[in-house]
Amino acid sequence: MNAWARTSRLLLLALSAAVLYGCGERPPIVSVQHGYRGTGMEQNYNPRILASQAALHRAPAAAEPASADGPRAKEVYQNVKVLGDLSVGEFTRHMVSITQWVSPKEGCAYCHNVANFADDSLYTKVVARRMIQMTQHVNADWKPHVGETGVTCYTCHRGNPVPKEIWVAPTASRHSGGSLGDDAGQNRASNSVGYSSLPYDPFTPYLKQDKPIRVNGNDALVKTGAAANRQSTKQAEFTYGLMVHMSESLGVNCTYCHNTRAFQSWDQAPPQRVTAYHGIRLARDLNNAYMEPLTSTFPPNRLGKTGDVAKVNCATCHQGANKPLYGAKMAKDYPELTKVSVVSTSP
Numbered sequence: 001m002n003a004w005a006r007t008s009r010l011l012l013l014a015l016s017a018a019v020l021y022g023c024g025e026r027p028p029i030v031s032v033q034h035g036y037r038g039t040g041m042e043q044n045y046n047p048r049i050l051a052s053q054a055a056l057h058r059a060p061a062a063a064e065p066a067s068a069d070g071p072r073a074k075e076v077y078q079n080v081k082v083l084g085d086l087s088v089g090e091f092t093r094h095m096v097s098i099t100q101w102v103s104p105k106e107g108c109a110y111c112h113n114v115a116n117f118a119d120d121s122l123y124t125k126v127v128a129r130r131m132i133q134m135t136q137h138v139n140a141d142w143k144p145h146v147g148e149t150g151v152t153c154y155t156c157h158r159g160n161p162v163p164k165e166i167w168v169a170p171t172a173s174r175h176s177g178g179s180l181g182d183d184a185g186q187n188r189a190s191n192s193v194g195y196s197s198l199p200y201d202p203f204t205p206y207l208k209q210d211k212p213i214r215v216n217g218n219d220a221l222v223k224t225g226a227a228a229n230r231q232s233t234k235q236a237e238f239t240y241g242l243m244v245h246m247s248e249s250l251g252v253n254c255t256y257c258h259n260t261r262a263f264q265s266w267d268q269a270p271p272q273r274v275t276a277y278h279g280i281r282l283a284r285d286l287n288n289a290y291m292e293p294l295t296s297t298f299p300p301n302r303l304g305k306t307g308d309v310a311k312v313n314c315a316t317c318h319q320g321a322n323k324p325l326y327g328a329k330m331a332k333d334y335p336e337l338t339k340v341s342v343v344s345t346s347p
């Protein structure tokens with residue numbers, strides 16, 4: 001080997017070492033057994049990444065409880081439609097808490113015209129009222145997914161007015177006129193599918209529409225008749241795109257929910273797969289029942305390039321943890337968020 005070849009090989013080695021180091025995935029990786037012994041169902045965690053995320057997954061302390069006595073908010077204020085049955089003390093506590101969860105830097109003025117708190121002219125206030133109802137709905141009606149842990153605004157917002165993890169429909173795929181040809185909805189390095197070549201929008205078909213996710217056949221090589229598996233390779237790639245998003249959102253491997261010798265088998269799967277099944281329906285419900293109808297409430301600059309409203313996926317709540325905030329039970333300290341309010345229509 002001549003000197004030049006040796007130098008360039010060394011340079012290449014140094015470069016790849018630097019690139020690998022940059023990934024933060026350098027050993028040691030910790031392996032934790034998740035399935036039955038001998039099934040090889042293990043979870044791999046990187047202790048340095050977990051340590052760097054500890055603050056993100058820590059829940060803030062609950063505010064001091066307020067007295068339930070005294071006049072109701074709806075008797076004192078002019079334009080309270082959802083939380084009117086709280087005492088004035090409880091209502092104020094709620095306002096202070098949502099400010100801490102959603103707009104700690106911007107304060108009350110993020111949602112309010114502070115010259116008139118009853119005014120609904122800021123879109124943020126109108127969205128926030130619907131968000132209170134959405135949070136109540138999650139806690140009251142989605143127990144098969146959120147259990148008694150539940151969610152608060154902080155689960156998704158984490159001190160940001162716009163949650164960090166949201167999705168909008170991507171712009172149309174490049175067409176054959178372009179120099180790179182039609183990308184057919186895949187092969188764009190996208191964070192949504194862990195920078196793989198899988199279809200980069202697994203959200204529209206599964207978390208907005210309810211396209212079938214199951215693609216595996218139960219028998220090998222059954223080509224005809226009722227038992228034939230009609231799912232295409234492309235459909236399987238879409239399913240895998242969603243699965244990569246689910247794994248990344250929860251910070252887990254496929255074996256957290258599957259015995260990978262038979263991806264389709266529920267009998268052999270850990271119970272977390274059933275929770276995940278409900279999670280898919282939960283995200284779909286929030287997107288269709290709450291986010292989509294808010295499209296015209298948002299100003300155009302808050303919508304995606306195609307005019308699509310920002311929506312929820314697994315990462316919106318989970319943000320890299322198997323349970324959001326590692327299962328901290330924040331909602332129990334805010335009983336007004338755990339049941340659905342009867343909405344008063346009178347101003």
Ligand code: HEC
Nearest residue numbers: 077078079080081082083095096099108111117118128129
């Ligand atoms: C994230 C948005 C948001 C923030 C931040 C916020 N509020 Fe509110 N506020 C609302 C919503 C939504 C309502 C209406 C609730 C309902 O209809 O039940 C409301 C209603 C009120 C009302 C009742 C006004 C009336 O006469 O109808 C008062 C008073 C109030 N907020 C005070 C505050 C104070 C004080 C702060 C800051 C500590 C604050 N709010 C921060 C969203 C917000």
Ligand code: HEC
Nearest residue numbers: 098124127128131132135152153156161162302310311312
């Ligand atoms: C399940 C996740 C989730 C929960 C829980 C949640 N939000 Fe949101 N919120 C969203 C998403 C998604 C958006 C749309 C992002 C955007 O604004 O483009 C949003 C937007 C908002 C906005 C508009 C921000 C802007 O400037 O565009 C406000 C205000 C808001 N939420 C308040 C609240 C309040 C108050 C609560 C609790 C009562 C709450 N949210 C609970 C997901 C959530």
Ligand code: HEC
Nearest residue numbers: 213214215216243244247253254256257263264273276277
């Ligand atoms: C958090 C739990 C969870 C994780 C992690 C997960 N899956 Fe899934 N997977 C599911 C659920 C739930 C379904 C069924 C969805 C439905 O029917 O609505 C499913 C379905 C599938 C299917 C289709 C099975 C069939 O019946 O045809 C395949 C294939 C699959 N997953 C592969 C993977 C791969 C590969 C990974 C890792 C990249 C993975 N999954 C990670 C929960 C998970």
Ligand code: HEC
Nearest residue numbers: 145146147149150246272275276279280313314317322323
């Ligand atoms: C509205 C917020 C929210 C959304 C959206 C959400 N989850 Fe969850 N998820 C939770 C909460 C809260 C828990 C904790 C429940 C508990 O403690 O019993 C949880 C628990 C889970 C668990 C059980 C974890 C364990 O270790 O036992 C799985 C699996 C899961 N979610 C998967 C998903 C998947 C997959 C998606 C997207 C398709 C999703 N979740 C979307 C809030 C959410």
